[in-house]
Amino acid sequence: MSSSIPYSGGLLDRADALRADTDKLNELKHHNEAQFLVFDNLCVAMNQNQELYWITGKDFPKEYKVKTTLVFLGMAEDGIPVFAFSLTDEMDLWIKKLNCQFVDVRSAGMLLLDHRASIVAHARSILDWHERYKYCAKCGAGNSIQICGHKLRCSDESCAVEHFPRTDPVVIMLVESPDQKFCLLGRSFHYPDKLISALAGFMEPGESIEDAVRREIHEEAGIHCHDIRYYASQPWPFPSTLMIGCFARASSVELCLDPQEIEYAGWFSKNDVQQLLESTHPQFLPPQPIAIAYHLINRWMEIT
Numbered sequence: 001m002s003s004s005i006p007y008s009g010g011l012l013d014r015a016d017a018l019r020a021d022t023d024k025l026n027e028l029k030h031h032n033e034a035q036f037l038v039f040d041n042l043c044v045a046m047n048q049n050q051e052l053y054w055i056t057g058k059d060f061p062k063e064y065k066v067k068t069t070l071v072f073l074g075m076a077e078d079g080i081p082v083f084a085f086s087l088t089d090e091m092d093l094w095i096k097k098l099n100c101q102f103v104d105v106r107s108a109g110m111l112l113l114d115h116r117a118s119i120v121a122h123a124r125s126i127l128d129w130h131e132r133y134k135y136c137a138k139c140g141a142g143n144s145i146q147i148c149g150h151k152l153r154c155s156d157e158s159c160a161v162e163h164f165p166r167t168d169p170v171v172i173m174l175v176e177s178p179d180q181k182f183c184l185l186g187r188s189f190h191y192p193d194k195l196i197s198a199l200a201g202f203m204e205p206g207e208s209i210e211d212a213v214r215r216e217i218h219e220e221a222g223i224h225c226h227d228i229r230y231y232a233s234q235p236w237p238f239p240s241t242l243m244i245g246c247f248a249r250a251s252s253v254e255l256c257l258d259p260q261e262i263e264y265a266g267w268f269s270k271n272d273v274q275q276l277l278e279s280t281h282p283q284f285l286p287p288q289p290i291a292i293a294y295h296l297i298n299r300w301m302e303i304t
Contacts, residue, residue, distance in 0.1 A: 006290045007235045009115035010122070012074035012082055019072060019147035028081035029070060032058040036070070037084040037119065038095070039127055043102035044120050050111045052120070053100035064091055071126050071149030073119060084123035086130075105237060109290045121237040126150065128239040129165050136161055166240060171212045172200035173246040174296040175225055177253055177267055180304050183297070184221060184250065185276075186257075186265030187284075196276070196284040197293040199265070200243070213246050221265055222256025225249060231299065234292040245292045247300070273301055 018024055028034060034057035038045045045053035057065075068091075073082045087095055105124050109117040126149055133152055136143055141156035143163065152163040175184040175198075185196045201216035203209070210228045217225045227249040234243040257265055268276070275281040277298065287293040 005232055005234045005292055005295055006109045006113070007117050007121040007237065008233070010118045011115050012076060012119060012122075014074040015072075018075075019150055025072060025148050028072075029065060029083065030057060031081055032056065034060075034081045034083065035076070036060055037073075037082070037123055038087060038100075039084065039123065040087045040095075040102045042086075042124055042128055042131075043104050044108050044124070045098075045100040046103045046108060046111075047100055050103075052108075052112070052116060053098070055098075061094060064094065069130070069145055069149065071123060071130075073122055082119070084127060086127050106290065110288070118235070121235045124237040125235070125240040126165060128237075132239070133163055137163065168241045169203040169209075169212075169244055170200055170236075170241050171203060171209060171216060171244050171246060172198050172293060172296065173213050173217065173225075173228075173248050174198045174293075174300050175217055175221070175223075175248045175250050176300070176304070177250055180249070182253070182267035182269055183273065183300055184255075184265060185268050185284075185297075186221070187263050188261060189263045191263070194283070194285040195287065196264075197287045197291070198296050199262075200293075203244075209244055209246065213248055217248065217250075220258050220262050222258075223254070224251045226251060231296060232292065236292075243292045245296050247296070270301060270304070273297060277301070 036055040037052065038055060047053045068085045070083045070085050073084055076082055105120055108120055134143060136154035136159060138161045139154060139156055139159040141154050141159060143152040144155050146153050150165065154161045186199050187196045199217060199220050203212040213228050214225060217223060225248040229247045231245040231247060233245060236243050253267060255265060272281065276284060276286040279285060286297065
C-alpha cells in the first residue's frame with residue numbers, strides 16, 4: 001500500500017555494506033557514469049522540464065568532487081552509484097552555468113510520481129541532519145562525517161561518540177464514528193487557510209503505535225478510541241519524520257478539543273468528504289495528494 005504514497009517506494013539499493021568501504025566508494029565517486037543530485041539550501045536541482053537534474057561523474061569538476069562532502073545514497077538497478085551533495089559558496093559560479101533551478105522538496109514531491117521522490121527525501125533528510133548536527137551532543141566538539149554521510153563521529157578522541165541519522169515517528173489517524181458513517185477531521189492553528197486534515201502527533205518514548213494513537217486522540221479531541229488499524233507509512237523529509245497512518249474507531253462522538261492545539265474539529269459525512277476531495281466543500285480544503293492524510297481520507301471513502 002505504501003508504494004503509492006509520495007516519498008515512499010525506494011528505487012535504490014542503499015548498499016549499506018559499501019558505506020564503510022573507503023576504497024570502493026572512492027572508485028564509485030570517480031565513475032564516469034556516477035550520478036550526483038545537487039541541493040542548495042535543501043532545495044533540489046531540477047531542469048526546465050521539471051525533472052531531476054543529475055550531474056554525471058564525467059561532468060562533475062574534479063576539484064569540487066574531491067572537496068565536497070558527498071552522501072552515498074545507493075546503487076541504481078543498472079549498477080550506477082548515486083550520490084547527493086549541498087552546494088558550497090565556491091561552487092556558485094559553476095552551478096550558475098548549468099541549466100537547472102532549485103525547487104523545494106514539497107513541490108518536487110508533487111512532480112515526481114514514480115517513486116523518484118523517495119531518493120530526494122533520503123538525500124534531503126541526510127543533508128539536513130549534517131547541518132543540524134555539526135557538533136557532538138555529548139561534549140560540544142565538532143563532528144566528523146563517516147561512512148559517506150551516514151554517521152557522525154565526535155572529533156574529540158576522549159569522547160568519540162558516534163551519532164546516526166534520526167527519524168521522528170508521528171502517528172496520523174483517521175478516526176471513524178461508532179457507526180462508521182462519519183470521520184473526524186480537524187485543523188491546527190498553523191494550518192494554511194481552509195486546510196483540514198486527519199489528526200496527528202509525535203510519538204513519545206515508551207509508546208507503542210496504538211498507545212500513541214489513543215493518547216493523541218484523547219488529548220486533542222477528548223474522545224476514547226479503539227479498533228486501531230495500521231494503514232501505511234510515509235517518510236516526510238521535513239526534516240526527518242516518519243508518518244504512521246492508522247484508522248481508529250471512536251467510542252463516542254462528543255468532542256472536547258484542546259484549545260492550545262486544535263482550532264477546529266468535527267465529524268464529516270461521506271458526502272462532506274466527497275466535496276472535500278472534489279474541492280467543492282463550502283468551508284474547507286483537503287490535504288494535498290503529497291500527504292498521507294489525503295490517502296487515509298481517500299481510502300476511508302473506499303472501504304466504508
